[in-house]
Amino acid sequence: MxxxxxxxxxxxxxxxxxxxxxxxxxxxxxxxxxxxxxxxxxxxxxxxxxxxxxxxxxxxxVDGYRTRLTGLTADEAQAAFLTALPGAAAQLGFGDALTTAQLKLRAALPAELREQAERIRTSFLLDAPGWYGEVDRAPHLPAVATAMWARRAVVLRYLRWRAPEEIERRVEPYGLVLKAGRWYLVAGGPSGIRTYRVDQILEVHTLDEEFVIPDGFDLAAHWSGYLVDFRSRLHTGEALVRLTPEGARRLGVTPAGDGWTQTRVPIESIDQAHQEFLRLGTDVEVMAPAELRDRIAETVRTLATRYEGRPRTEVSPDLATGHPHPGNAPDSRTRVEDPP
The missing domain is CATH 1.10.10.10 (Winged helix-like DNA-binding domain superfamily/Winged helix DNA-binding domain)
Structure with a gap:
């Protein structure tokens, strides 16, 4: 110790x-x-x-003295390679620098730590985007990051998603956040600190004006508070539902026992709740609000009618083999086992 x-x-x-x-x-x-x-x-x-x-x-x-002692334990050496984000570094323009830094760190480690660090590097991969989400295309990310490092104000031409409409705004880039494969810029401006999706930035013009980050600003603490506020504004209503044990597990609710669990869950809107509860299938029953229950009941009736009897079109068997044509079969080479 x-x-x-x-x-x-x-x-x-x-x-x-x-x-x-x-x-x-x-x-x-x-x-x-x-x-x-x-x-x-x-x-x-x-x-x-x-x-x-x-x-x-x-x-x-004494001036000029620097120790060559890294002070790294086995756990610390492994953690150093776990924290590397090659995809994010490449997007920020530091892909080559990260590779070089890892090589230097690996060369400086004792042989036993080098082996453990290499095992970590080759055994873990961070794939940030969501399973069904596309990779975030943010061509202006390097320019924003460069201005952030240099503490230079920028003028953004930005596509606001709510309207949608294009706006132009002078901001001071305080920090960047990567969440679920999408980059967000936290920046100060005339109306306070705001968050911008980097892939919605249409143009960046870096100014010669330097800025100073306000005293006490902490990016991690600000982002945590932003998420709390976002969720509170997002979920403005609630629904009363009954859940099977499996439904409770999928919804993140503690089951009351082996039977049905009745609980209230926050919802964003009737449309959003309608889609989310349909995903649970027979593992949920919506009790209230009545509008949501009626909406789901109507959808279920429509589906039942649509799936009665035989389908309108069928896969034609191959005349020579009697089996479905290969063009109708999924490509086993790209099959995904148990997607989340």
Whole structure:
């Protein structure tokens, strides 16, 4: 435990420069007295660091000193390769840089860690888009990302989806979020912080104006709050339903037992709920609202009428073999087993 803390302390000083004992104690979650002891241990081990007293003082390494010690454990080395997103990096224009960085990291690892990291790299793949969703086409993503790195304001020509209508707006790109294969830009503007779908951006013009991200802004915290607000605005109604154990499982509801479970679930609209509950088939019965129940009942009656008797067109058997023609059969080479 202490050895790991000493490595962390050394890397903090190497990456951040001068730090006070109090700041180091906060980062390491230990007492200031423990920091003093750890600094003495590093100095005794030959690490060239020194301390300065006073208001602007603190501990720092001798200028130019950099350790070659990575401090990586087996789990940390594996995690480093798990966090790489080759698809996202390529979209942002960093595909080659990521490959080079991984090669350098792999070369710096001890042999036993290198083998475990390589096993992780070849055993896991992140496929971000949804199963039936198409890959997000965002040709202006590199330009937006470049402006974000440089802290430059941009003028967007954007296709608003609600109207839809084209708008032009000056914004300050604070961050990018990749969710379910789709990129979103979080940016500040005249009306506050807003979220834009990058694939809806029609044109980007980078300005010479620099901007400063507001103090206290945290991209992860902002996005989490945005999702909560989005869901609260999305689900404005509710439905009373009865679910079989399988229906409860598919809907994410805790079943009351082996029989039917009655519960209320949030819905966005009658149209949305109509489509979603039809997916559950016989594992759900809608009790209320009456409009939704009637709508599903009408759909079921229509389907029952449509599927009565024989189909209007049938697959003609091959005259020579008596089997369906291969052109009517699914291609086994592209078959997907158990799609989610």
């Amino acid at each position: 202490r050895a790991s803390r000493l490595v962390t302390l050394l890397l903090l000083l190497q990456n951040r420069g001068r730090m006070t004992a109090c700041r180091l104690a906060e980062e390491l979650e230990v007492s200031v007295r423990t920091v003093y002891r750890d600094v003495e241990a590093l100095a005794a081990a030959g690490i060239p660091l020194y301390g300065q007293a006073g208001h602007a003082g603190g501990y720092q390494l």
